[in-house]
Amino acid sequence: MHDEEAVAIDLERKRYDMELELVDVNDWIEALRLRLGYTDYEHSEGDTVFEREGWELRAEAAHTPWWVIDEGVVGVQFSDVDFSALGSESFTPASTTKTQALFVSEHIHGDVLHYEFGGRIERTDISEDKEQRDYDELAISLAAGATWHIDEANSLSLVLQRSQRNPTSTELYAEGPHFATSQYEFGDADLKQETAYGVDLTYRTTHENWQAEVSLFYTYFDDYIFSEEREGERD
Numbered sequence: 001m002h003d004e005e006a007v008a009i010d011l012e013r014k015r016y017d018m019e020l021e022l023v024d025v026n027d028w029i030e031a032l033r034l035r036l037g038y039t040d041y042e043h044s045e046g047d048t049v050f051e052r053e054g055w056e057l058r059a060e061a062a063h064t065p066w067w068v069i070d071e072g073v074v075g076v077q078f079s080d081v082d083f084s085a086l087g088s089e090s091f092t093p094a095s096t097t098k099t100q101a102l103f104v105s106e107h108i109h110g111d112v113l114h115y116e117f118g119g120r121i122e123r124t125d126i127s128e129d130k131e132q133r134d135y136d137e138l139a140i141s142l143a144a145g146a147t148w149h150i151d152e153a154n155s156l157s158l159v160l161q162r163s164q165r166n167p168t169s170t171e172l173y174a175e176g177p178h179f180a181t182s183q184y185e186f187g188d189a190d191l192k193q194e195t196a197y198g199v200d201l202t203y204r205t206t207h208e209n210w211q212a213e214v215s216l217f218y219t220y221f222d223d224y225i226f227s228e229e230r231e232g233e234r235d
Contacts, residue, residue, distance in 0.1 A: 011043030031062040048087025054080055054097075072106035077122075083169060091176030091185050093130035095169040099123065114147040124166040128173045135172055139164035139193055153207060159200040167191045167225055185227075195222040 020034040034057075041052040060075030077099070084094040105118035119142045126135040145159035174187035198219040205212050 011041070013042075014040040025061075028064055028066075029061050030064055032059075033061075034059045045089055046087065048085060048089035050083075050085045052081060052083050054082060060103075068108055069106050070109045072104065074104050075102075077101040077103070089176065092170045092174045092187075093128045095126055095128040095173065097169055098125045112149055114149065115145070116147075117142075117144040119143070122166070126166075126169050126172060128169060130173075133173065133189055135167070135189075137166055137193060139166050154203070154205045157200075157202045157204070159198075159202075161196075161198045161200075163196045163198075165194045165196075165225075167194070171225055183227075191225060192223045194225045196220070197222070 017037045022032040038055045056079040058077045081097045101122035103120040108115040122139045141163040143161035147157040174185040200217040202215040
């Protein structure tokens with residue numbers, strides 16, 4: 001056995017946010033929201049310095065009723081993040097992660113039934129500097145739900161969803177010792193997107209002095225990304 005050494009982490013994080021909201025923009029747009037954020041993060045583990053610097057822009061528009069849709073939101077989101085690790089414990093190579101996304105959420109209000117549906121399309125581009133490898137994929141997530149208002153006090157909701165997640169730069173390209181977790185980490189550049197399928201059934205009851213909610217749900221993962229111990233790698 002090896003004596004475990006204590007690992008101290010010294011970190012500094014700076015974040016700046018700017019938000020803008022306009023209401024009653026025109027006959028089609030009830031509200032327009034814009035958010036811009038910048039983050040500068042740094043922490044040290046021993047002689048290794050980890051840095052993450054990037055920005056994120058999110059814009060969304062809440063629209064007026066259209067066709068059978070009573071309300072909804074359409075938006076876009078962009079981000080650009082640079083990551084680097086310099087030192088003897090730099091188990092992940094320097095990389096740049098860029099994302100672009102389009103999302104929508106819509107609602108239809110009925111007297112007895114309420115419907116909602118939404119989706120998100122996200123492109124992720126991860127470029128690592130050491131071996132000039134690149135990951136570029138689209139993740140598509142969809143969801144639809146219906147709520148039955150049985151009466152003023154009781155309702156029953158059903159939600160179906162399919163969501164995808166692209167792997168991170170660490171999950172793809174890590175290779176080296178990570179002493180803070182006492183592990184030697186290996187990434188897998190051949191990882192596929194993680195996809196989840198789910199169904200959720202919820203009953204709600206609301207009364208003057210109390211309320212209750214009961215849910216049943218099931219989720220199935222395809223190509224689930226997780227950390228697995230590799231045989232023959234332990235000391």
